[in-house]
Every structure is written in C-alpha cells, then in structure tokens.
Amino acid sequence: MAMDRRVFLVLLLAGCADTSPQGPLTAITPPSPAPRPQAPAAPAPSPTTPVPAGELAFDTWLADFRVRAQAQGLSPQLLDRELAGVTPDPKVISLDGRQPEFSKPVGDYIKGVISEDRVAVGRRKRDELAFLPQLESRYGVPRDILLAVWAMESAFGQLQGNFDVVRSMVSLAADGRRRAWAEGELIAALRIIDSGEVSRAQLKGSWAGAMGQTQFIPTSYRSMAVDFDGDGRRDIWGSNADALASAANLLVKGGWKPGVGWAKEVILPAGFDYSLAEGPREVPSWWEARGVRRADGLPWTAADAAAPAGLILPAGAAGPAFLALPNHYAIRKYNNSTSYALGIGLLADRFGGGEPPITAWPVETPLSLSDRMAAQIALARLGFNPGPADGVVGAGTRKALREWQQSRQLPADGYMSSDMVARLKAQAGLQ
Structure with missing residues (x-):
C-alpha cells in the first residue's frame, strides 16, 4: 500500500x-x-474484418x-x-x-485493523x-x-x-x-x-x-x-x-518529525465548536484554552507541546476525538486517508503496550453508495457545494456538510451518518 x-x-x-x-x-x-503471450503478434486483420x-x-x-x-x-x-x-x-x-x-464505519474499520x-x-x-x-x-x-x-x-x-x-x-x-x-x-x-x-x-x-x-x-x-x-x-x-x-x-x-507523537485522544468540553475539526493547526495549549484536554490526563511532552496539532473527529461528535500531531500528516503521505493514518497510529500504540481509545466508537449502520450520492445531491440542491456526486465522502463533502449543519444549528462535525443522510434528503425533498 x-x-x-x-x-x-x-x-x-x-x-x-x-x-x-x-x-x-x-x-x-x-x-x-x-x-x-510469447508467440509473435497476430497478423493485421484484412480490410473486410472489423477490428x-x-x-x-x-x-x-x-x-x-x-x-x-x-x-x-x-x-x-x-x-x-x-x-x-x-x-x-x-x-x-x-x-x-x-x-x-457500502462504506464501512470508521469504528468497524479500526476494529478490523487492530x-x-x-x-x-x-x-x-x-x-x-x-x-x-x-x-x-x-x-x-x-x-x-x-x-x-x-x-x-x-x-x-x-x-x-x-x-x-x-x-x-x-x-x-x-x-x-x-x-x-x-x-x-x-x-x-x-x-x-x-x-x-x-x-x-x-x-x-x-x-x-x-x-x-x-x-x-x-x-x-x-x-x-x-x-x-x-x-x-x-x-x-x-x-x-x-x-x-x-x-x-x-x-x-x-x-516525519523525530521525537514527536502522531496524535493524542482528547475530550471536548460541552458546547464545543465542532466546526474547528479539520481546521486550524495550533499548539496543544491553544486547544487547552478552549477546554480541550487529553483523555488520559497525562501532560504533553516538550516536543508535542511545541507542535501544531489539528482536531480530527473520525466518527463525528459521538466518537473519539484526536489532536493530530505533525506525524499523523506524515503517515498520510503514505496513504492519504484519515482512517488509514489512525489505523497505523493506534495499531502502533498497541504494539508498544498502549490501550484502545477511552471513548468508544459508536455503533453505526454502513452507508450505501446511493445514500452517499443522495446526500451530496441534497447538499448541492440546498446551496452547499460538496463537489461531484460520486459517493466519495472526502474533504469537500465534509466541508459542505459542516456548513449545512451550522445553518441548521446542529453540531458541525462534518460527519456523514445515516441520520445526517436522512435529514439532508428530507430537507432537499429527495424522500
């Protein structure tokens, strides 16, 4: 891979x-x-033989x-x-x-990896x-x-x-x-x-x-x-x-930055602005000032405390949250998938004696291709540009979804769950 x-x-x-x-x-x-084939190429067809x-x-x-x-x-x-x-x-x-x-939920993916x-x-x-x-x-x-x-x-x-x-x-x-x-x-x-x-x-x-x-x-x-x-x-x-x-x-x-971590699980405070996910990359103290704290309660190493970190919510507001450090993004140069990089990091943690995330992965229903495409069509119809309706829930679709969620005063985590698909289809008249 x-x-x-x-x-x-x-x-x-x-x-x-x-x-x-x-x-x-x-x-x-x-x-x-x-x-x-090792034999010589076949002779060209005659003019009367259609190619x-x-x-x-x-x-x-x-x-x-x-x-x-x-x-x-x-x-x-x-x-x-x-x-x-x-x-x-x-x-x-x-x-x-x-x-x-069908698109496998991230929690199921991680369980398969580890x-x-x-x-x-x-x-x-x-x-x-x-x-x-x-x-x-x-x-x-x-x-x-x-x-x-x-x-x-x-x-x-x-x-x-x-x-x-x-x-x-x-x-x-x-x-x-x-x-x-x-x-x-x-x-x-x-x-x-x-x-x-x-x-x-x-x-x-x-x-x-x-x-x-x-x-x-x-x-x-x-x-x-x-x-x-x-x-x-x-x-x-x-x-x-x-x-x-x-x-x-x-x-x-x-x-890759030697001595720096790849990510740490964090707990978000009540009323947190989920639209910050996949947004700014700031040092951990910046996030702590907004109520974000490490899930394990441990202090940051000096190297990690000085490193810019971005918030990722791989399963939305209902699942584990992570501050992704620079090496998370280095892993994604190997395979540009948030879920892949999470799988690598979490599996590596387990090899070294670490524990699974403290917050449980939510139990979800896999999204069908038709549902993912319908959600993209609905977002476009409602004035939020997700890009092509190809069923790939990438950065463009997540951005459009966050904007729509904010407009509906929903937690703007950008996560395409079956509930979000149903809400989008209903508002866009696709039911």
Missing part, C-alpha cells in the same frame, strides 16, 4: 482520496494475471505511448521486449472502477528483528510505526500481490481514467527492469502497481527504496530490513 502515492504516493490505492473508510487497506493477494473498438483503442494508445516513452529515453529494444504481446488485464480495469456499495492476533504478531516482531534499533537510530521513525505499516500493507510481508506490475500499469494507462499517472508508473517500472536491479518476473504487486512488503509504486521504489541490509539490492519483496527501512525513508521525506 501512498500511498502521486504523487510525490510520495504509494501503496495500495495509489492516488486515493481522503475518504470515509471503506474497509481495511491491507494488501490482498489477487489471482495471478494471465501469462504474457473490435477496444482493440483499436488499445493499439492506438500503445503506439502513442511508445513514442512518448522513447522521448523520455527508453530504448526501442526495451519497449519491444517488455511490451510485445501485452494485453490489458480486465480484472485490473474492473478493480480500478469499482466503488464499494485484531488481537495482529497485535500479538507485531509485539513478537518488535522483539525478534535485530535490525530495528539501528533502523530507528538512522531514520528517527519508531519501530512500532514501521511494524504497523508492515502489518497494514502486507500482513507482515505475507500478502504482497501477484499481479504483473507492467501489465497492470499498461491496463490503467490504456483505460484512461488515470492515464498520466499510470504512464509515469509504467515508465518507472520499465526503467527498473532496464537497470537490471529487478527482473520483470520479480516485479509483482497489487492490481494498482504497489509492490513488496511495504507496497511501493514504481516511482516511489526508484526514489525512496533503501538497501538497508547491505547486499547491494533494494529488495522490498524478500528483505524485511530493506522493506521497513524504505518505509522509514518515505515517512521521513514525507515530513
């Missing part, structure tokens, strides 16, 4: 928006792609791509060898366009891996954060994906929805192969091109993968040390 994941885009759903949770982001090993529109479009894209790739320095021989007989993978295209029918089995494995790994102290010393990223990334992205290296990354990138580029991004990743993958560092057969990953134990897309591999074990190869597939050091390097380049 960036995480385009961008400058630091990586991981499972490269290019993903900051959305409401839609299930664990742990890598899943999908079926292997069909093998690339299927999809094949014509793909052939046109491929010919145009070869021109662009050669302009960027890739040799005709490399392109001939690696793209001969390549075809789009329909499974990749299907997965790229799939919008989940299972007792996963916590036990992580605690065992933190003691077993002899290279972790040296890695922490070099990069300043705590081992528990790196173990949490490892757990989330590939189940500690067990589920890395078995898609041919070149074919996946060809499929996404030819499909066109994210063409510029996919072509950039395809060129990066071809450069990796051309360098001799990794063979085509080894270049396996998720359907979206995320590779190895910590799920790097090709551009991130080229710029941020690390040979930590000193064997001369940046092996994020087979080397635990290389994979975790590469993740640490990416986090550091994404803004």
